[in-house]
Amino acid sequence: MTKMQGIINIDKELCIGCKRCAAICPVDAIEGKKGSPQMINRERCIMCGQCVQVCTAYASVLDENLALRGKKLQERNMLPSVKEPLFAAYYAGHAPTVKEVLANHNLLTMVQCAPAVRVAIAEEFDMPLGSLTPGKMAAILRELGFNRVYDTYFSTELTIMEESSELLERIIGGGLLPMFTSFCPAWVKFIEQDYPELISHLSSCKSPQQMAGTLYKTYGAEIDGVDAAKVYSVSVVPCTGKKFECERPEMRDSGYRDVDVVITTRELAQLIKDAGIDLKDLPEKEFDKPLRIYSGDGTIFSAAEDVMEVSLRTGYELLAKQEISDDNHKFVGGDEGVRKSEIKIGDRTIKVAVVAGLKNVVSILAAIKAGKADFHFVEVMACPGGCINGGGQPKIIMPDDEVIVYSNRTFTAEVQEQSIEYRNLHNRQEIQEIYEELLDEDVIQQLLHTKYNPRGWCEI
Numbered sequence: 309m310t311k312m313q314g315i316i317n318i319d320k321e322l323c324i325g326c327k328r329c330a331a332i333c334p335v336d337a338i339e340g341k342k343g344s345p346q347m348i349n350r351e352r353c354i355m356c357g358q359c360v361q362v363c364t365a366y367a368s369v370l371d372e373n374l375a376l377r378g379k380k381l382q383e384r385n386m387l388p389s390v391k392e393p394l395f396a397a398y399y400a401g402h403a404p405t406v407k408e409v410l411a412n413h414n415l416l417t418m419v420q421c422a423p424a425v426r427v428a429i430a431e432e433f434d435m436p437l438g439s440l441t442p443g444k445m446a447a448i449l450r451e452l453g454f455n456r457v458y459d460t461y462f463s464t465e466l467t468i469m470e471e472s473s474e475l476l477e478r479i480i481g482g483g484l485l486p487m488f489t490s491f492c493p494a495w496v497k498f499i500e501q502d503y504p505e506l507i508s509h510l511s512s513c514k515s516p517q518q519m520a521g522t523l524y525k526t527y528g529a530e531i532d533g534v535d536a537a538k539v540y541s542v543s544v545v546p547c548t549g550k551k552f553e554c555e556r557p558e559m560r561d562s563g564y565r566d567v568d569v570v571i572t573t574r575e576l577a578q579l580i581k582d583a584g585i586d587l588k589d590l591p592e593k594e595f596d597k598p599l600r601i602y603s604g605d606g607t608i609f610s611a612a613e614d615v616m617e618v619s620l621r622t623g624y625e626l627l628a629k630q631e632i633s634d635d636n637h638k639f640v641g642g643d644e645g646v647r648k649s650e651i652k653i654g655d656r657t658i659k660v661a662v663v664a665g666l667k668n669v670v671s672i673l674a675a676i677k678a679g680k681a682d683f684h685f686v687e688v689m690a691c692p693g694g695c696i697n698g699g700g701q702p703k704i705i706m707p708d709d710e711v712i713v714y715s716n717r718t719f720t721a722e723v724q725e726q727s728i729e730y731r732n733l734h735n736r737q738e739i740q741e742i743y744e745e746l747l748d749e750d751v752i753q754q755l756l757h758t759k760y761n762p763r764g765w766c767e768i
């Protein structure tokens with residue numbers, strides 16, 4: 309990566325100044341006159357990558373000039389074998405770093421793969437949607453050479469346990485409400501820079517990616533009998549913001565970086581193509597058991613409402629000491645990307661909102677500041693429709709295909725989700741064992757929680 313490059317960039321030589329990117333940017337971070345190359349204001353940018361998704365100016369001319377194409381690939385830190393068009397808006401790549409690390413046999417390589425990756429990666433291989441099942445994904449990652457292959461679902465459950473407990477403490481103990489989810493790094497940065505007075509509303513929980521990363525580096529390394537310094541932790545996600553999150557200075561409280569490098573769904577596809585792996589005939593494999601205790605797989609945290617759904621169930625069961633019935637709460641509304649729900653627990657009515665797309669949260673924040681909102685819990689995902697449409701998902705080349713691709717991804721996530729039986733988290737033996745054997749209160753606070761701070765200029 310060249311030194312001046314940020315996580316999200318616009319290539320001046322390719323930008324035609326159409327301003328499609330500026331129209332989608334939720335924080336007005338793209339500056340420049342129409343018809344002239346645009347620039348990203350890095351202080352404002354929240355790294356959601358939506359500008360990368362909508363950019364249509366690409367380097368066809370460079371296809372004939374291989375030397376120039378090679379230079380651009382190098383600048384973007386992409387594998388030399390990549391054949392796709394190079395668009396003006398792009399994110400800094402990390403696939404060559406991962407390829408290098410996989411060839412270094414002095415390291416123990418661990419990979420965690422987010423559920424939303426398998427909802428969309430088939431698009432990169434002209435395969436039927438949903439054909440890349442958990443078993444296939446585990447097989448691909450093993451074939452690439454990772455020593456440990458994990459599903460991020462494990463730490464999603466830990467995040468929900470921690471988040472539900474924090475919400476309960478705030479409700480029962482008279483703490484600050486509403487509590488905001490904190491797993492979306494673009495949303496967190498938005499609050500830090502634009503609404504510093506609301507930072508304390510953010511849950512102190514780290515995201516599933518960071519929780520998994522820190523546990524693998526500490527307990528995982530210990531279980532494997534390996535020096536943590538020799539563990540290299542990779543995360544595969546649908547999200548460009550997670551590249552920023554893993555570099556945050558707060559995300560190394562164990563003494564090691566929780567996650568060393570993040571690659572997107574698109575970059576995983578590039579690595580697979582680079583390795584010449586034939587997906588069709590790959591036999592299904594299992595994910596490894598994190599910390600040798602936990603097993604399970606799933607697709608929650610892919611689409612909007614998932615996190616809220618499971619957190620509410622867990623919170624309800626912790627508070628009411630009984631299982632929530634399926635029709636105890638219903639989401640309503642949704643036209644503007646905001647859905648609301650109420651749950652009755654004894655004599656309390658818990659009010660929640662789920663927001664997908666950052667522009668949709670502004671009116672809720674204004675109501676909170678004016679003391680006119682009575683929510684207890686607000687979940688926000690910066691990307692329209694949630695993580696399944698994150699900035700690191702396969703690029704939709706034809707703008708007219710957007711609606712159909714988005715609805716296909718949602719449908720695939722829902723189908724996968726239906727295969728999961730909801731398990732009541734706090735009573736599960738595996739989760740209880742992890743808490744009893746590994747996680748005392750000090751460890752929980754040190755490794756699984758963090759603190760967010762007002763920020764001005766973003767140096768990452």
Ligand code: SF4
Pocket residue numbers: 316329332333334335336337338348352353354355356357358359360
């Ligand atoms: S990454 Fe998101 S916030 Fe940054 S310039 Fe692009 S659209 Fe705007």
Ligand code: SF4
Pocket residue numbers: 355356491492493494495546547548549550689690691694695696697698699
């Ligand atoms: S909504 Fe999901 S994919 Fe989009 S920035 Fe947030 S965490 Fe990343």
